Amino acid sequence: MKYIDFPCLGRRPSTEFVVAGVLDPEPAELEGVTPGEWVFNRDSVPMRRTEWWCHTPTQLWFLVERDTASDEVFGVSLAGGTDNG
């Protein structure tokens, strides 16, 4: 079992979380972007990236920086700062 240190929660097993995909903000300028391009397409090569993680028991949302090749976690922060706590 993989355990990760989270703010507010402490050390929790990764199985308590739902990963809701990569942090992918809407482009500031949608002009010229093909319909469907931003909605569906993603660059899914192995890489280090930031993801949305939801802790199921508490419904707290976190931003987790993870390498999708090695599964190594580099950093965890509460989404939206402390306001969500």
Added chain:
Amino acid sequence: MSIRLLKYAFIEDWAEPRFFNTPDELRESYDVVIIGAGGHGLATAYYLARDHGITNVAVLDQSYIGGGNTGRNTTIIRSNYLTVEGVKFYDKSVELFKSLSEELDLNIFYSERGHFTLAHSDATLRTARWRAEVNKHYGVDSEVVGPDDILKVCPQIQIDCGGNHEILGALYHAPGAVARHDAVAWGYARRASEAGVEIHQHTKVTGINMEGGKAVSVTTPRGTIQAGAVISAVAGFTPTVLSMVGLTSPIEIFPLQACVTEPIKPWLDTIIVSGSLHLYVSQSSRGEMVMGASLDPMELHSRRSTFEFVSNLSDQLLDMFPFLAQVNVNRQWAGMADMTPDFAPIMGTTPVGNFYVDAGWGTWGFKATPISGKTMAATVANGRDHELITGFNLSRFGDYKLVGEKGAAAIGH
């Protein structure tokens, strides 16, 4: 010991011919370069040669043939899909599979078992009825059956499933089958090789070179080779290959795990699938229980297998078949699955000239091996999508024309 085996051991000049050629040198140029020597890539090479007379073809693989998802699936073949595109496509594949042993002159141990997709809730039963009606409309043998019918075929099953997930019925698909997946890859490799196709193992494509919006050559550690057309058939590595030609797709990579137990006496001659319990199980001709579960919960480009997988799978399995509690799991493994948002493949032409893609095979690729090869070969030979795969083109996402196969393609939903 058979006489044949004795001969093989003692007579030096009596040896089995190699299954496929392994040329030392790459040619400078091929009409078609196929990246990925799995079932799909090798089948495409075979049908290019057989149906279209295109034999100046190289199949390149970063590892050995059939070592990716072709050798990592649980070998189930069926055509009881939900959408019109899916049913027509997979039904043609089942038809090709039935005569594949004769065609390849190699026994692929194609074994019709019957396939039960269990329903533990009214909602699942409703989808089962929907699928059965779509299937029947297109001539696919598929029907909804009750618990008594399941018990007749599989008396060992616990209908109440431990009290939590009582089985209310199932979608029964009589043509559901299993086959030896390695034999499919090796059979296609042999036939393609006999026709003149070159198979280069341990030859990783590190780049695809473009000129004027068209793919013209591929780079490997063994040199650069010119290509009239390039086909990507690399389950699990598709985003990496697409990035070489500047394309993006909705594909995300998730590990899919499976395992087999030690061999036990034959008792299960059908295929049991439960979407609610995230489980599918059949018994191989060697007696092993072959089992798989749903996808891992997060994207990962790795083939590592986990204890949580075996633990969760056993938990669900024992609700259904408690008597398996003392059976040992012998091996477990993972494959990297190309997942698409609509649970349908991405096939055919792309915005890049001379570059074709056979991808997005998620958890449902093995059963499509023959028909994928046949339709991809026709697509490359004619330069336009075969009629069976027009709905699977990469452009469907930009056009918002998704296929919507989620209800029938995978169990993890």
